[in-house]
Amino acid sequence: xxxxxxxxxxxxxxxxxxxxxxxxxxxxxxxxxxxxxxxxxxxxxxxxxxxxxxxxxxxxxxxxxxxxxxxxxxxxxxxxxxxxxxxxxxxxxxxxxxxxxxxxxxxxxxxxxxxxxxxxxxxxxxxxxxxxxxxxxxxxxxxxxxxxxxxxxxxxxxxxxxxxxxxxxxxxxxxxxxxxxxxxxxxxxxxxxxxxxxxxxxxxxxxxxxxxxxxxxxxxxxxxxxxxxxxxxxxxxxxxxxxxxxxxxxxxxxxxxxxxxxxxxxxxxxxxxxxxxxxxxxxxxxxxxxxxxxxxxxxxxxxxxxxxxxxxxxxxxxxxxxxxxxxxxxxxxxxxxxxxxxxxxxxxxxxxxxxxxxxxxxxxxxxxxxxxxxxxxxxxxxxxxxxxxxxxxxxxxx
Numbered sequence: 001x002x003x004x005x006x007x008x009x010x011x012x013x014x015x016x017x018x019x020x021x022x023x024x025x026x027x028x029x030x031x032x033x034x035x036x037x038x039x040x041x042x043x044x045x046x047x048x049x050x051x052x053x054x055x056x057x058x059x060x061x062x063x064x065x066x067x068x069x070x071x072x073x074x075x076x077x078x079x080x081x082x083x084x085x086x087x088x089x090x091x092x093x094x095x096x097x098x099x100x101x102x103x104x105x106x107x108x109x110x111x112x113x114x115x116x117x118x119x120x121x122x123x124x125x126x127x128x129x130x131x132x133x134x135x136x137x138x139x140x141x142x143x144x145x146x147x148x149x150x151x152x153x154x155x156x157x158x159x160x161x162x163x164x165x166x167x168x169x170x171x172x173x174x175x176x177x178x179x180x181x182x183x184x185x186x187x188x189x190x191x192x193x194x195x196x197x198x199x200x201x202x203x204x205x206x207x208x209x210x211x212x213x214x215x216x217x218x219x220x221x222x223x224x225x226x227x228x229x230x231x232x233x234x235x236x237x238x239x240x241x242x243x244x245x246x247x248x249x250x251x252x253x254x255x256x257x258x259x260x261x262x263x264x265x266x267x268x269x270x271x272x273x274x275x276x277x278x279x280x281x282x283x284x285x286x287x288x289x290x291x292x293x294x295x296x297x298x299x300x301x302x303x304x305x306x307x308x309x310x311x312x313x314x315x316x317x318x319x320x321x322x323x324x325x326x327x328x329x330x331x332x333x334x335x336x337x338x339x340x341x342x343x344x345x346x347x348x349x350x351x352x353x354x355x356x357x358x359x360x361x362x363x364x365x366x367x368x369x370x371x372x373x374x375x376x377x378x379x380x381x382x383x384x385x386x387x388x389x390x391x392x393x394x395x396x397x398x
Contacts, residue, residue: 017110017134021090024127027345033155036129039121040160043133046116050080050142052161053258056153056190057169059296060201060251062276064169065146066095067255070273072144073098075264080139081146082158084128085381087278087291088388094135098273101138109137132157153193166198167258168220169251171208172296173321183207194218199226199261201254204296226257234268242272245280247300278384280304283391287369289377291384293320298328301378305332312336313366313377313387318347320380323355330359334373337366341382368398 053068055061062083069081078097086092091100113133114122125133128150139145147163149156171187184207191198191211197219203209212220235256239249256266278291280301290301293316312333316322326336336356338349356363369375377387390396 017106018090020110020114021127021130024125024130026085026127031126031155032124035121035124035126036132036157037160039117039125039129039133042118042121043116047133047136048140049136049145049161050139051144052163053144053146053165053167054149054158054161054163054193055146055167055169056149056156056193057167057201058172058186058190058294059292059300060169060247060254061148063248063279064167064201064251064254065148066276067252067271068167068258069095069144069146070098071255071259071264071270072146074270074273077143078141079144079146080135080142081148082132082135082139083148083276084131084150087381087384090131092277093131094138096138096142105138106134109134112137126157129157136161149190149193153190155189156193159193163195165258165261166194166196167201167254168194168198169201169254170203170296172204172294184211187211191215191218191220194220197221197261199223199254199257202250204299221261223254223257226260227253231256231266234266235271238268238271243282244275245300245304247303248275248279278381283377283388284369286371286373287375287377289384289387291381292378293317293325293380295321295324295328297378298325301376302329302332305374305376307331308334310334310374310376313339313375313383314352314379315339315341315383316347316352316379317343317345317382319345320347322347322352323358326355326359326361329378330361333361336361336363337375338363339366339377339379339383339386341380341386343382346382366396369396370398 055065065081065083069079072079081095082093084093094101147158149158153159168191171183171190173183173186183205187208188211200212200220200222235249235252238252252271259266278289281289283289292298292301310332312329314336315338338352353363377383
């Protein structure tokens, strides 16, 4: 048995990062919340952790985090931004000093991590847990790391690291199977990730504030306390000049409040860099792409389009409330076009069709983009990846 384990270990150490991650399922029905803390304790003395800014919430983590990272980088700081999931390339998850990490840096970090972790952790760590360690090894020489929680907060893999500040973005219903079936339960697990101080973004649900008020040993500060008329006008100018959707202005203001909390003066140039892909991104003259897949995302997007003006290229995972999401978007939808996705987590097509019909919407299978109509690609990272691949191959234009 010992010989078998040694042989298996030797094979694992030779595997490239891509090959190694193929053995890790992306999604789990159950998660061992003790595994990541135990694994980190076993290698903690070998990893240098920079100043961590931890982002937790349901929506807006990615863009808020990228605004923060870009601003710090503009101040000549060495900065990492860890975000997930990716649309097409794994490297999108690990941003370092203004660009996605290069393959050779990923491989070097992977080789180091393979040597640090023992056999049991190499075998059992999830895809996200392993890649979180991978990112932190790459970020060892940074001044700051903007670390985005993957799911939840208290038990998220990113929560094992000490942090200088937490940022709580808008909290809503999502991942109810893991986090709870109410705003109060979801907010509690997210807010329990805070160790000392947190900046709170604008929240839609009163229950979030109730949970905040119940936590007496942490400091929670509204982002609005950092803002004045000049900063608000600056954010508006940046949004208008870069043709950004309205909801990104709020994310920008939260990022500005973080920089003020860290002791930096706010300058316009710090926030004029590109944001993340897939956030109300105009990817063609008549096509917008957004990675949203929940109520808050649907509400934010609806404000950017006129009534019955957009064709929705759509599909959804089984665990999302697509009936309610389509209800929110219905006023702006001219027609739903169902894009086929090869993924076991995708809802049955007949169930999607029923949800469309229940909202009195027209529908068809997605085939091609018409030049004289407007389109919104929305529903999940899988929808975005499929559509972008079709664009790359030239298969989606009439």
